[in-house]
Amino acid sequence: xxxxxxxxxxxxxxxxxxxxxxxxxxxxxxxxxxxxxxxxxxxxxxxxxxxxxxxxxxxxxxxxxxxxxxxxxxxxxxxxxxxxxxxxxxxxxxxxxxxxxxxxx
Amino acid sequence: xxxxxxxxxxxxxxxxxxxxxxxxxxxxxxxxxxxxxxxxxxxxxxxxxxxxxxxxxxxxxxxxxxxxxxxxxxxxxxxxxxxxxxxxxxxxxxxxxxxxxxxxxxxxxxxxxxxxxxxxxxxxxxxxxxxxxxxxxxxxxxxxxxxxxxxxxxxxxxxxxxxxxxxxxxxxxxxxxxxxxxxxxx
Numbered sequence: 001x002x003x004x005x006x007x008x009x010x011x012x013x014x015x016x017x018x019x020x021x022x023x024x025x026x027x028x029x030x031x032x033x034x035x036x037x038x039x040x041x042x043x044x045x046x047x048x049x050x051x052x053x054x055x056x057x058x059x060x061x062x063x064x065x066x067x068x069x070x071x072x073x074x075x076x077x078x079x080x081x082x083x084x085x086x087x088x089x090x091x092x093x094x095x096x097x098x099x100x101x102x103x104x105x
Numbered sequence: 106x107x108x109x110x111x112x113x114x115x116x117x118x119x120x121x122x123x124x125x126x127x128x129x130x131x132x133x134x135x136x137x138x139x140x141x142x143x144x145x146x147x148x149x150x151x152x153x154x155x156x157x158x159x160x161x162x163x164x165x166x167x168x169x170x171x172x173x174x175x176x177x178x179x180x181x182x183x184x185x186x187x188x189x190x191x192x193x194x195x196x197x198x199x200x201x202x203x204x205x206x207x208x209x210x211x212x213x214x215x216x217x218x219x220x221x222x223x224x225x226x227x228x229x230x231x232x233x234x235x236x237x238x239x240x241x242x243x244x245x246x247x248x249x250x251x252x253x254x255x256x257x258x259x260x261x262x263x264x265x266x267x268x269x270x271x272x273x274x275x276x277x278x279x280x281x282x283x284x285x286x287x288x289x290x291x
Contacts, residue, residue, distance in 0.1 A: 005273070007289075008280045015226045016248040021148045023136045023155065028128050031156055035124065035163050 109175040116166050124166070128159055131176070135159070135183050137252070138260045141245040142187035142238065147194055154190050158183045177262050184261075188238055225288045232282040240275035247272055 001009065058079055065075045107126070115123035135158050139151040162179055169178060233241055239261065246252040246260060258268035283289075 004280050005276050008276045008283070011225075011229065012244065012248045012276070012279070015229050016245070018145065018249060020250055021136075021140055021145070021151070023132055023152060027132060027152070027155070028125065031128055031132075031159050032121070032125050034156065034160060035121065 110171060113166065113169060113171065113175050116163075117169070124163060127162075127175070131179055132159070134176075134260065135179060137246065137250050138180060138183050138242070139187045141242040141250060141260075142184065143191055143194070144234075144241075144245065145249070147191075150190060150194055151187070154183070154187050158186050161186070176259065180260055180262055184242075191238075225283075228283060228286050228288055229279065232279050232286075235282070236275055236278060240271055240278070243268060243271040244275050 061079060062075050065078060066072070070078075107123075109127070109130070112123045112127050112130075116127060132155060136151060136155045139154045139158075140148060143151050143154070158179065161182055169175070233244060236244070243257055243261065246257050247254075252260070254265050254268050254272075257272075258265040261268060261271070263271075
């Protein structure tokens with residue numbers, strides 16, 4: 001190794017050292033539960049179909065609510081509220097495993 | 106102990122115990138490869154990617170013809186999946202800043218020295234993120250996750266000499282970048 005490469009090698013060793021993360025011990029069990037539940041990835045066609053369905057639902061809901069006399073603020077809350085709840089639940093689930101070095105050696 | 110191809114054959118005929126054994130064998134390696142691509146700021150995402158990889162493998166295992174090793178196949182799926190996810194999460198704020206973690210493990214002798222080290226480490230982390238994905242992954246596997254050249258080559262699906270050349274080239278590039286920014290490596 002050339003001297004300048006040895007310098008950067010030593011810097012990388014010092015700088016990148018840190019706790020090594022590992023999977024939570026129940027990862028395999030959780031995964032196998034998903035597998036047994038018959039999970040299937042969405043193919044491109046189904047993904048487009050589902051997105052189209054979602055967008056159509058949102059637009060239709062907005063038009064109907066507007067027709068009922070609701071203002072745009074209320075309509076936004078009604079549509080974005082459930083989405084925010086889903087995002088929050090997803091975030092909370094992730095936060096459970098967010099400890100850096102979770103299961104670190 | 107059963108070979109991968111025997112387990113794959115059993116999994117293809119619907120044996121979930123065989124698939125569970127493949128998961129047990131490869132989950133840690135798939136996770137290490139994923140983490141090496143996403144970096145230490147996105148460890149929870151890495152866990153999600155690892156799960157998605159195995160679900161994809163389970164879904165697609167019937168179409169696996171054994172032309173390549175099962176390990177090469179699963180690492181290729183992992184690499185592609187992790188790179189796709191990285192493209193989505195890179196603009197999201199990280200769970201923990203990489204430099205904070207660096208500081209936590211490598212404090213300098215005094216406050217001035219410590220600040221200097223932290224600045225250089227941050228510059229280094231930024232430089233690493235501008236390298237091609239394969240170099241970034243190689244560096245994290247080797248310097249952070251403690252993988253040897255053999256493991257590095259296996260996970261990246263390249264011969265050992267190529268893995269060594271990735272490290273060599275990455276170090277050269279980083280040296281140049283740090284020098285350009287006015288940092289020394291000693």
